[in-house]
Amino acid sequence: MRFDVVTIFPGMLEPVLAASLLGKARERGLIDIQVHDLRRWADPPHRKVDDYAYGGGPGMLMKPEPIVRAVEELRTVDAWTVLLSPQAPPLTQPAVRCLAGREHLILVCGRYEGVDDRVRDLVIDEEVSIGDYVVAGGEVPALVLIEATSRLIPGVVGCEDSVRDESHAAGLLEHPQFTRPEDFRGRRVPPTLLSGDHGRVADWRRAHALRRTLDRRPDLLSERDLTDTQRRQLADFDLDRPEGARPHSCAPASNGDAEALP
Numbered sequence: 001m002r003f004d005v006v007t008i009f010p011g012m013l014e015p016v017l018a019a020s021l022l023g024k025a026r027e028r029g030l031i032d033i034q035v036h037d038l039r040r041w042a043d044p045p046h047r048k049v050d051d052y053a054y055g056g057g058p059g060m061l062m063k064p065e066p067i068v069r070a071v072e073e074l075r076t077v078d079a080w081t082v083l084l085s086p087q088a089p090p091l092t093q094p095a096v097r098c099l100a101g102r103e104h105l106i107l108v109c110g111r112y113e114g115v116d117d118r119v120r121d122l123v124i125d126e127e128v129s130i131g132d133y134v135v136a137g138g139e140v141p142a143l144v145l146i147e148a149t150s151r152l153i154p155g156v157v158g159c160e161d162s163v164r165d166e167s168h169a170a171g172l173l174e175h176p177q178f179t180r181p182e183d184f185r186g187r188r189v190p191p192t193l194l195s196g197d198h199g200r201v202a203d204w205r206r207a208h209a210l211r212r213t214l215d216r217r218p219d220l221l222s223e224r225d226l227t228d229t230q231r232r233q234l235a236d237f238d239l240d241r242p243e244g245a246r247p248h249s250c251a252p253a254s255n256g257d258a259e260a261l262p
């Protein structure tokens with residue numbers, strides 16, 4: 001799989017792309033990632049990539065010409081061009097899976113107040129957001145997208161089972177996990193996991209994955225009704241560890257704040 005990233009801060013990405021899982025996958029030729037400085041496609045002598053917004057307002061916008069030229073030059077027949085943007089629905093694991101099935105992704109990173117809107121019509125196939133909040137540029141979102149999709153490419157993650165069984169892979173969160181020591185500050189590992197009985201361990205994990213999902217992300221289950229087996233698992237299995245998500249430190253935003261806006 002090939003990624004081309006277009007950015008005005010190429011230096012932000014290289015250290016991350018050279019490290020750990022992604023660095024190894026690149027060395028082994030499983031993924032090809034090229035980072036391009038957008039200014040290469042900007043007009044000399046100043047290579048300006050931003051300008052004031054028509055109609056006024058704070059900050060600068062990214063000009064359309066360099067981005068469109070960059071995508072037109074990098075595009076291959078298999079290319080799918082993604083604009084990192086807070087204005088898309090937040091990225092999900094099924095969407096990541098779909099993107100991981102593509103041969104060639106061109107990722108366009110915005111900065112400042114964003115990009116001239118005509119770029120969307122002219123060269124963008126899809127917009128991707130990493131969540132309903134705003135960061136300063138598309139570089140970190142691009143890294144998130146590259147790491148999430150690369151993990152699904154066969155051979156990138158050493159143990160394929162870990163990708164198959166993890167949170168969001170099948171619409172559930174992963175069950176709780178423990179390593180040594182068996183007793184840490186008075187908190188003991190659930191006895192079932194020490195039993196050596198693979199069947200019971202598998203049942204425990206399935207039941208706790210369901211329980212954890214219901215407790216923390218019931219929205220994930222509302223879309224897919226529980227099967228009879230899952231209902232039985234939840235009812236029958238002795239859930240030997242109390243569940244409890246750590247809530248966000250800030251109270252959920254009340255609609256009152258939004259209504260106060262003009």
Ligand SMILES: C[S@@+](CC[C@H](N)C(=O)[O-])C[C@H]1O[C@@H](n2cnc3c(N)ncnc32)[C@H](O)[C@@H]1O
Nearest residue numbers: 084085086110113114129130134135137138141
């Ligand atoms: C400061 S943001 C611009 C936000 C824009 N003024 C708006 O209100 O939609 C600059 C750039 O950061 C990137 N960005 C910011 N938040 C993002 C998010 N949640 N997901 C993906 N990209 C994001 C986009 O590339 C965006 O063009």
